[in-house]
Amino acid sequence: MSDCFxxxxxxxxxxxxxxxxxxxxxxxxxxxxxxxxxxxxxxxxLYHEEFGSEKQDLALCAECRxxxxxxxxxxxxxxxxxxxxxxxxxxxxVKVPFRGRGIGKRLLQKLLDELKGRGCRxxxxxxxxxxxxxxxxxxxxxxxxxxxxEEYIMVYRF
Numbered sequence: 001m002s003d004c005f006x007x008x009x010x011x012x013x014x015x016x017x018x019x020x021x022x023x024x025x026x027x028x029x030x031x032x033x034x035x036x037x038x039x040x041x042x043x044x045x046l047y048h049e050e051f052g053s054e055k056q057d058l059a060l061c062a063e064c065r066x067x068x069x070x071x072x073x074x075x076x077x078x079x080x081x082x083x084x085x086x087x088x089x090x091x092x093x094v095k096v097p098f099r100g101r102g103i104g105k106r107l108l109q110k111l112l113d114e115l116k117g118r119g120c121r122x123x124x125x126x127x128x129x130x131x132x133x134x135x136x137x138x139x140x141x142x143x144x145x146x147x148x149x150e151e152y153i154m155v156y157r158f
Contacts, residue, residue, distance in 0.1 A: 003064055004069065004098075004106075005063055006062055006106050007060065007063060008059070009061045009068075013068065014048075014052050014059065016071060017071060020091075020092075021048055023094070024091050024092060026127075026128040043080070046077045046078065046079050047073075047075075051075065054075055054076065056074075056075055056076045056088055057074075058073065058088070058114060059072070059073035059074075060073070060114070061107075062094065062098075062103045062106065062107055069094060069097075069098040070092075070094035070095065070103045070107055071092065072090060072108060072110075074088040074090040074091070074123060075088055075089065079091075080126035080151070080153075081124040081153050082124065083124045083146075087122045087123065087124050087155075088115070088120065088123050089125060090125050092104060092107060092125075094107070105140075108137075109140070111123075115158070116158045122155050122156065123155070124145075124154065124155045124156075126153055126154075127154065128151055129147075129151060129152060137156075138154075140156065141156055142156045143155060
């Protein structure tokens with residue numbers, strides 16, 4: 001979308017990460033949405049709580065017509081896609097009405113460029129096997145390093 005641009009998320013916008021984390025929770029078509037409070041579960045709070053307090057924390061967003069419609073962020077944490085303590089894990093979401101327009105691809109590429117510029121050697125993620133985003137990650141150069149019955153743990157090496 002030409003009317004959308006990718007930029008660094010400002011510290012005063014970090015509160016939006018909670019909402020984008022909720023958007024990032026994969027739901028198969030027709031499945032009911034979990035309650036919003038799930039983002040406060042200890043395993044999910046890692047992704048947003050006190051974001052910006054660590055040197056490695058990095059967040060970008062997609063803005064369309066003065067609205068933040070997508071976000072990608074990473075930090076070193078022991079999350080679902082953890083592979084090593086010094087490897088950041090990313091999370092990403094685009095609001096439903098804006099999906100399928102290349103925004104996620106642009107967010108991902110910009111984050112990878114930023115991480116490479118910072119001298120990062122790898123970044124990881126966790127994705128549900130039935131999530132259409134698996135193909136996006138594979139095309140970007142991520143490869144599976146571990147899997148569970150439902151998820152792939154993927155890594156991008158710079």
